Amino acid sequence: MHAGRGSGSPTNGRAGRWRARAARLRARLLRLRNTAEERFPVITRLTSHLIAVNLLDSATRLAAQAFLTAVPLLFVVASFAPEGLRNQIVDSVHDVLGINGSADQQLKMVYDADSGSLRQSTGVVSALMVLLSATACSRAMQRLCQRAWRLSKTSARIAAWRWVVWLVTFLAVIALQGPLRNGFGAGLWLGLPLVLVTQVGVWWWTQHLLLAARVPWLPLLPGALLTGTALTVVAVVAKLYVPAALNHSLDRYGSLGAVFTVLSWLIGLCVVVAVGITTGAVIAREPAVARHLGSPD
Template identity: 30%
Template structure:
């Protein structure tokens, strides 16, 4: 098969499988779950951090390529450190963390459908909690990399290395974790790389389209306009995660997924 033919067949299959899996609808669910579960948790973690970084706001502004007015609009969405900590209870943090696991359950369900696997074993909830911690750690590390070595020539390279290399490792590990080792690690690497490449593409799209739109909406509609654009970007993040994993699956095309020793149980989620 020629190179052009191979690419055409793979693209057609990605499109067909994406429609079967309803990737767009699941990406919208990802954006909504991220907004209502992970964002409050990240705000609290950033407020309690001893560093002077701006936590979640900085991660969003970096991911969307925001500057000046757009960056200020996103920062205005989040409370100050003192107010956040003074109005947060331990029970509230625990509740948000528990609901955050539902996001990982949703991601796990999509990964399992991409690889044509049955629902995960009974201890999937524990894996989902670990996956949630890993995702939070990556977001905080990406933000921290922007604070280390500021005003030095090494800082941009450090930030890019942490964001890109860390992203490949995160999504490679996250697939392996949530799929309960039922697919060989080497088969998951192309999907992780494709996810990070897609996230880079999303950054350019955000810089050219969403960033100007956010500024215009912030002026016209205030906080609501900012939230709507950020929500749209989060849907794009979900689309790249699912689309990258699907592209990796289509490129590899193993004859059958590698089954692990555990029998499938009722603990997974779709």
């Protein structure tokens, strides 16, 4: 009995010390959290708001809608657009993603086909159906903006034309990415600032349009600045990463591998958009900022 107590006491002592250390560490972490909440309340509000927006779910839904509607819509553009516009879109995709190798061959197979045969296989009815289904991407973006600003849904009568306008505008922006990145021939020294200004302007206008002008312009500016800047940085990184990943997926897994690569890239983009817009909404409602921007309650 005496030996049992002697052999057990060191173990109990070590367990007690570990419990004491764990308790002290927990208390220290709680103090750090309370201190951070007191000094930086915006972090706490931002974290809770990102959870309320359901960030990953919103970004994944938006990416899925973009992928399911963008590919058919690109075929429609290829079949009905003039040759100059088709070439402009191809050049923009090349400039933005730096596509080469196997991915470049796949892209040329789609856009170098005869426009008449493409138009015949697509058909006017199919083109209209694709355009209408593509508004699902607009609706997903609208829901994201509404969640970020905690606004109720807009009636379909008010929002329907906004979905189409947003979609057409984004197609135009995609087509202009090539000339913008090249600074209209001047080079990257002008191209990157132009891309940044365009991204900020597009996301500033996007929020105002899809929120049906229920939020004034100035409170929407922080979200536009964050989203536009982040997407400009992501575009630079994508040109280094996407070509190699896309070619590797195509060579190893075929078209299915390319699908997963493009979808993963879209999810990353949509996460950036969701974080940027939501963070901007939280910042715009901070008391010190709201007084200057006139943010709604």
